[in-house]
Amino acid sequence: MPADPPIARLLISCPDGPGIVAAVSAFLFERGANIVTSDQHSSDPTGGRFFMRMAFALEGGEQAWAALERDFGEQVAGPRGMDWRLARVVGPRRVALLASREDHCLLDLLWRASRGELGAVVAVVISNHETTRAAVEAFGVPFVHVPVAPDTKAAAEQAMLEALVGARCDTVVLARYMQILSGDFLARAGAPVINIHHSFLPAFAGADPYRRALERGVKIIGATAHYVTEELDAGPIIEQDVARVSHRAGVDELTRMGADIERLVLSRAVRWHLEDRVLVDGNKTVVFT
Amino acid sequence: MPADPPIARLLISCPDGPGIVAAVSAFLFERGANIVTSDQHSSDPTGGRFFMRMAFALEGGEQAWAALERDFGEQVAGPRGMDWRLARVVGPRRVALLASREDHCLLDLLWRASRGELGAVVAVVISNHETTRAAVEAFGVPFVHVPVAPDTKAAAEQAMLEALVGARCDTVVLARYMQILSGDFLARAGAPVINIHHSFLPAFAGADPYRRALERGVKIIGATAHYVTEELDAGPIIEQDVARVSHRAGVDELTRMGADIERLVLSRAVRWHLEDRVLVDGNKTVVFT
């Protein structure tokens, strides 16, 4: 899909019922908003949940926006019990990347951010290894080294949280970060956390998926980008993709081929998230692409 | 996408501008219509063309529908210069299949229709060869043999038109029909005509695409379903798909692999067309899947 003009996106989720589209679109039209794209989804027309994303432009300054937000809450969202969010595009989003030794996802996101593909800046890279420092700093991005050892994990997570806060990040991306984050960290991060898992989930959750894929003799490998929850590799899936493999490929070859899938899948998921195209529906996602 | 309940679909195309979604959805809401799915597309938010498909249910009988259709034209569509169509689902659509010797697309569509996948009945099969008669009649579908020779083409097309009219078909599908239809036939058919071309158009338009694909040494072959226009293989594309091939594949193997792509691509295109998901935009299509 094309990038939206720098405007606002209204995200709604609520019990389905008649008249929602009419109410929302009439409200926006009367306020002079110019709807650019609109997407809806109902999990079930009778008794299901309704999801909507509208991207629109609005003339007028801060006051107009504040009034629109207040009035929408009072007049439309409140009466219908909507979960909703008005995401104004007032500047690039700020993303933190967490990485370990592998650089393919990390560099790919840095490169895409630098050429404007993500509509976001990478505000900080945090890694438990020093290996990628030079490559990160070449993009002009601050690199924070937070080593993690079994007995320093709590302190390390505290240091990472401080780095996230200091960089004012609204999204955290695990670009092949190989440490498991605690539930406490996730709760305090104050931002959605997106992970890339190097398998086609739910197959091969956990460690060493390429080796296990080889042992099972699968003919296709994959990668999965998902929101991180406390349960490992079990959060809502944002995007997946796959590649065909033959009996000739060993673990090294699967790892090399997989790296290409991982960076594509993760970059799509991150871009869609940053463009407010992903709505969470329990443990699933609605993705308006 | 899921099949719609048996309801109506409103298809709109018009110059883009503010308030269209609000106007249409308010109109339908006030009439008691229950919108099930809604899709929009703007070819360009400033000065482009706007396309919309809304599927909705409506309580009430024929009169309610007639009033809704009349009022929509007068109150909404007319003032905005809309091209529009209200497609009510009052029974299965009626499709004619034209075929020659190859049976793979023909049988696949007959089988899908018979299990209810298309929301349509195959009202007649017309072929310039007798070879598939038994297989067609086993589905309980009338088979009409209209042989075509260079000097009998006009008469043959006349006979085919009569068969189409007799079967009251609203869609014509060329299931690997190997004769070129005249512009006169297309004009008089009174129904959209969908063709499957056995290449990834615009590559290898015209005759013998698999042989030419082999000679060019492509690594991927494809198939294209498109609306038929007078210019050969140049009409609006509805759907395409591809398959990877290796240097090992000769023409026979390409033809065999291609047959699998052809029947998938054609069946998707026909289903989307019959579900009113395809809107023509000049020589392109908007497909709301």
Next chain:
Amino acid sequence: MPADPPIARLLISCPDGPGIVAAVSAFLFERGANIVTSDQHSSDPTGGRFFMRMAFALEGGEQAWAALERDFGEQVAGPRGMDWRLARVVGPRRVALLASREDHCLLDLLWRASRGELGAVVAVVISNHETTRAAVEAFGVPFVHVPVAPDTKAAAEQAMLEALVGARCDTVVLARYMQILSGDFLARAGAPVINIHHSFLPAFAGADPYRRALERGVKIIGATAHYVTEELDAGPIIEQDVARVSHRAGVDELTRMGADIERLVLSRAVRWHLEDRVLVDGNKTVVFT
């Protein structure tokens, strides 16, 4: 890959080591065999296992073949501890299809066999339901109804074994056969058994995979053809393929889309098996396509 001419295929698996290709190709060359295609694979050049498939033609009658087979065993295969098999193509292979209510895989294989795509005849269809009898018999294939109830399972399997033996089948294909076969049946069947599972294994092994895929919110669904072993859905995988799905698809839509993948995956696996392209390597397969 192209179909082989009607000849013989030599399948070999043995510990890897120097000189195997030289020994085999020299043996065949000296006997006047004309090698048409040759494929090799080593699971590991140092200490791994070596797999080879050679398709070749040979002048001379039964005696020449018998001598070749005897001498190869004595002179080449024996000294090197080869597992090997000489598969002569002396007529179409004979396949049994087991089915239940779903007809998509069943009809697809019947249709492909009838047009010569499989190099095999379907010798018998056995089903625990009567629903597909007419469609099967229209292909001229015997239909055997063997109902299965919890307390008649052993007798049912006995009846099925008798039908297999009576039809002299060398391959058994479960074309969405929904009963679990006992280890005893598998042992006594005397032929490889190929199954299609309607998920991307190892994800969603067991019952109701499309519903579970929907609940997990995956973005891609798949199908897996594998040899049947006693452990459910755990045998060596022959082929897999996938299709992308969106949040719009419910279970019915996943099932419909999945049916298209299933029949493609199963038909490829069956064809490759019948062309002796699949060599089993523990719980994995080497597939020479």
Next chain:
Amino acid sequence: MPADPPIARLLISCPDGPGIVAAVSAFLFERGANIVTSDQHSSDPTGGRFFMRMAFALEGGEQAWAALERDFGEQVAGPRGMDWRLARVVGPRRVALLASREDHCLLDLLWRASRGELGAVVAVVISNHETTRAAVEAFGVPFVHVPVAPDTKAAAEQAMLEALVGARCDTVVLARYMQILSGDFLARAGAPVINIHHSFLPAFAGADPYRRALERGVKIIGATAHYVTEELDAGPIIEQDVARVSHRAGVDELTRMGADIERLVLSRAVRWHLEDRVLVDGNKTVVFT
């Protein structure tokens, strides 16, 4: 496929006939060569052309290799009229990258070379624009700026040839180099030249393929890596891949999506070429992956 150990690859193409595999493998075996992988292809078993690639290790120093090469020519290749080449892996291959303003293919190849994926070093980057100098030099690779204007083309090509010779390159890759190279340049380059074209050839050869794809309304876009010949975009295709697009994508979006395909397709083609997996067969290629 897995990377070969650092050994030698024997590439053969000759008229097909009996005994070739036996002769070659016996020759290598007798010399103590340990064949690691072996691939064959016959364009037609009767009267076609035969292609073979064998990767093997050999004990012994320079003298053993020299003797093997001389004897193979005299004893095996000469009598059978083989085109052949013994490619010893004695160090990384040396690649020149030609680029213009776009950096995605350029950076991707530099990154893959730096992590050892290509088995090659990028010996020089030549560009007609200065824009990517810093990024290139960050990889420690020499950057040569050769501006091209209509009236300086001959001089520019001369400067580029000198840079190629100075860098002792055995492969030239056009990583979205936007100037057309003369036949004279190609003849004098003394190395194969690989190009990435941003369409699914033969569709949309020439300029501005994404805009033309949009205008034609295709549902899938692609990229093609091919050897460069004098005829524009008509050389032997090495690799192609595609991505599905919707009616929502404008030219910018197609360009962004296409960039991801281009860099994957080009990197695969370059790697296969550098591993001697690509044999040219007239205007087609045999690719042993």
